Structure formats: C-alpha cells, structure tokens
Amino acid sequence: MGPLAGIRIIELAGIGPGPLAAMVLGDLGADIIRVDRINASYVLDVAPKYAVHTRNRRSIAIDLRRPEAAEVVLRLVAGADGFIDPFRPGVVERLGVGPEPCLKRNPKLVYGRITGWGQEGPLADKAGHDINYIALAGVLSAIGRKGEAPLPPLNLVADYGGGGMLLAVGMLAGLIESMKSGLGQVVDAAMIDGAALLLGMITGLRGAALWSDERGTNLLDSGAHFYEVYETEDGRHVAVGAIEPQFYANLIDKLGLAGDALPAQMDRAGWPVMKARFAAIFKTRTRDEWCAIMNEADTCVAPVLSIDEAPNHPHARARAAFIELDGGIQPAPAPRFSRTPSGKPAIAVKPGAHSNELLTEAKFAAEEIAALRAAGVVG
DSSP states (O other): OOTTTTOEEEEEOOSTHHHHHHHHHHHTTOEEEEEEOTTOOSTTSSOGGGOGGGOSOEEEEBOTTSTTHHHHHHHHHTTOSEEEEOSOTTHHHHHTOSHHHHHHHOTTOEEEEEESSOSSSTTTTSOOOHHHHHHHTTSGGGOSOTTSOOOOOTTIIIIIIIIIHHHHHHHHHHHHHHHHHSOOEEEEEEHHHHHHHHTHHHHHHHHTTOSOSSTTOSTTTTOSTTEEEEEOTTSOEEEEEOOSHHHHHHHHHHTTOTTSOOOOTTOGGGHHHHHHHHHHHHTTSOHHHHHHHHTTSOOOEEEOOOTTTGGGSHHHHHTTOEEEETTEEEEOOSSOOSSSOOOOOOOOOOTTTTHHHHHHHTTOOHHHHHHHHHTTSBO
C-alpha cells in the first residue's frame, strides 16, 4: 500500500537522519531492506513498539567488514531502486559498496548519501551532531530568548528537517528522474545545507534589515507579545500566535483588553509592556480554561501539550494522527493520499530477522546461504 509500492530501497543501518528518511519512504509504501550489523543492539535499544524510525523494514544482518560482504550487498542492490548511505565520506568506499560499484551493478540506482558536513569541504571528515550543524549554518544563533544563550531546538532542525526529510525529498526527485532517463545518480544530502535552507526566510529578512541579530527581539523568536508562550494558573502553558490583525483583535477581546488604550500591535517599543500584561492575565486561569475561552473565536491560541497528552487531543483523535503498534503509540504516516493511502506501519524487527528470505530473493542458492552463515558474513 502507499504511492511508493513497488519501489525497493537498500538502507545501510545508521542513526538519526538516515533511519528517518527510510521510515518516511517506507511509510509511503517502499520496500525498505535494512542492512544491519550482526548482533546489533543500537537498532532496538528501546522496545520494538517504541522504535518509531526503524519501523517498516525487512532486515538482513551482514558483517560489512568481511570481504565477502560487499558482494552480498551488491546482489541486493541489483534488484533495488534506491540506496541510503548514512556514513561519513569514504566509509562505504572502503567497504566496497560505494556509488561506483553500486551504480555499475545497477545503472538506474538512486544512491542517497546523508552526512553532517557534506561529501567535500574542510569539515567533511569531521564528526558532528545536530547542534554543531545548526551552529555553523547560522540557525542556532537565532533561537533563544533575549539576554539568554542560544537554545538547541532538540535535534529537529539538522538531523530530521534538514537531514532526513531533505534526503527523502532528494531520493524521490532522483527516482522520478531515473524513471524518465533510465539512469541513476548520487544524491548528496548534507545536514548543514538543509539547516541553512530551512533558515531561508529568516536569512532573507536579515538581509532586508527586517530581522535583528539580538535573540528574542523579533516577530517569531519570542520578541513579540502576540507570538509567545505564557504560563497559566495551573503551571501549564498556552502558545499564542496571533500575528494577523483580525486574530490579534480577537485575542485582545478574549483577554478583556478591548477598549483599553494599547500600543499598536506592531509598535515594537510597546512589546515588552504588552508581554507583561499578557503574562499577568494568563496567570489568572488554567490552561484548559483559557483554551475554552480562546476557542470561541479565531485567536491562534493552543495549549502546550506534553508528549503524552498530544495523542489524546480531540483533533489528533479525529484525524487518527497517532496509531498504536503492539501497545506503543507512534505518529501515523504522513502526508495522506486519497487514492493510494499508506497502510498501517509494520513494527520494528530485530537485526537479521529476514536474512534468509532476502538472500533467497536475491537468488542466493541454499548452499551459498549456508556458507555465508558458516563464515559469519550473514547473521
């Protein structure tokens, strides 16, 4: 099921953005074959029902350090449409499964590579994590409150938004082009590039002198009183995003400020004063009481839900935005398709769960499979 039904992707097991890209493609119907390490524990260091980014996989466990391993992977590649390399530059080349041998074996293959710094440049061989990539891309400097240090936004910007999602888009574009040309190519997705791309609007505003380098003083970074998070009487919070004048007017009305002499909404000099007034008012009721009041009109106010609360919100339940797999709660596949909907995701499996099945599909004879297992190449 799903619009990518019939597409096969070989994924070398990694962490972070590679698994996210493979999960997205798998959710959309692609047959994802994950090449795991033998006796790997990193895949299921949580119970399968919580291993969201490793769902929708079949797994073969291979010791890629063994010289015979490259031929096993290349036999799998021969019947695939795409390939995901999650390692630093040069690793797959040393393992014998880099772009050159893979494209030689399968000229139509779309070979996706996801790294932090990209395949070339002075930092290409350096280690890094999300926080490092967004720091160098200019993203981290823009996130945080006035007078405070930059605040890391989890690892959502570089690892997932600018990394895994960008790789999935690149793979899809490559697959479409390959269907037209009959030729594959290498997709170089770098998290630093993706993070910079996500910051594009803010970069443009900064160039136009409409965005300040001082954190917490701008429209979208908690500088504005109408784009802020406020604590409520019960110690919880509401998120306010009333940017448009009509929504701001409704917000002012529901806060009981209509008719008061207030500074203009976009008068930046008045933002600190208005923020203090908003904060005091929001502290007079509970989160849910405020949400009930704000829902009477379009005010762009929402409760700040915990991770546990989010699946039970009426809107999430109405859209079936979360699903249950073996008793665990996971986000549902997205986006949605009217004619080729995605099926219910398959729960994560242990490394090597499908080794025999996949070797047989790749036309390995029974005696070859036995020899590979005896030699410790396949587990």
